[in-house]
Amino acid sequence: MLYNFNFYSSLLLITFTQGIIYSFLLLKKGLETQNKSNYWLSFFVFLCSLYVAPWMLGFAGWYDNQPYRDFMFYTPFQHLFFIGPIIFFYTKSLLNQSFKFTKNQALHLIPGLLYLFYNLIIWIYDKQILKKYYFYENGMDKDFDPWYQTAGQISMVIYFILSIRYYNLYKKLIVQVASNADAILFRWIKNYLICFLIMLLLPSIFDIIAKIVPAIQSYQGSWWFYLAFSLVLYYIAITGYANAVNTKIGFKVSVLDSKPMLLLDSFQDLEEVENAIEIAYEAVGSARLADIELWKQQLETLIQTEKLYENPELSLTDVAIKMRTNTAIISKTINQGFAMNFNDFINTYRIEAVKLKFANGEHKKATLLGIAYDCGFNSKATFNRAFKKNTSYSPKEFLNTI
Secondary structure (H helix, E strand, O other), X not given: OOXXXXXXXXXXHHHHHHHHHHHHHHHHHHHHHOOHHHHHHHHHHHHHXXXXXXXXXXXXXXXXXXXXXHHHHHOOOOOHHHHHHHHHHHHHHHHOOOOOOOHHHHHHHHHHHHHHHHHHHHHHHHHHHHOOOOXXXXXXXXXXXXXXXXXXXHHHHHHHHHHHHHHHHHHHHHHHHEOOOOOOOOHHHHHHHHHHHHHHHHHHHHHHHHHHOHHHHOHHHHHHHHHHHXXXXXXXXXXXXXXXXXXXXXXXXXXXXXXXXXXXXXXOOHHHHHHHHHHHHHHHHHOOHHHHHHHHHHHHHHHHHHOHHHOOOXXXXXXXXXXXXXHHHHHHHHHHHOOOOHHHHHHHHHHHHHHHHHHXXXXXXXXXXXXXXXXXXXXXXXXXXXXHHHXXXXXXXXXXXX
């Protein structure tokens, strides 16, 4: 098989190969863990690896020799209409345990499928009917047509915005339903969205550089763009494969309207979900101030007597089950009765438990982190942040005051 090894083709071959390898590793990890998000990330890494392939194979001599030239022309490598939806599905599957790929979700893939069909028609007409170049008479690969590159870029920007919107909605929900919100706010999500943004900005960055260094617009100069793209992809592949954090929260929400979220922990189908929405919000709407005060007293008693705050993964659903009611009532009780979200509410009890242990001198026998873990915190950073927010002191500063 023809492959001219040189500086340009060899470096891209390394990053391309690593991308393909990590794509299969992520697929394998998804099969082993049954974590759907790994499937979507595997698909994303695979598509981005293919995106680099034309430049890698071009420098290896494939555009200059047959039958490789026809293979490059009639095989679509840059699936720009697929990349945006796939990163959006990855975001949803990573944040939402109840996310499922449905017929409605499949509609997002129609532009990408139409582009594949468009390439198939070109191949049939050129190679099977005319048996000569017609669509490729100008010798330009259809993957690099300006209309396709522009439309693909717009598609990816739209889905990037939708992913940001979905993540922001998730952040609003998670502090209301989870006591370990910091741990599952996913630093990784921020990182890969930033990386995807860099991918989107790379064409504009290189356009700016081209005004200073015109040579960057040449065929060889464009190689630097694909090298930068593949390095960002390499980071996403490695870090995404290492990510072990997954949400256990299921919810239903639309990124295109202002309807409230609904937790789906105990609901299986859409009809049950819609009924649950109606029942939950009727219950919240009919809750009077006197009812809130009653729920508030019962909630305080439950948290204190059973020390629920010691569970680092305590959720709003756990508390609602204990109190034999729904999450909407408990959420409103905490929001209106205590003027807090659920995460801050539970952390307040954890901080009080820590302060009690300090008063009893337990910090002389155990580490601060050990005490924090005993009281329900699951990381040093979360403990320090919550303690500072609650007391205006760091744990060590607070110890100096007693």
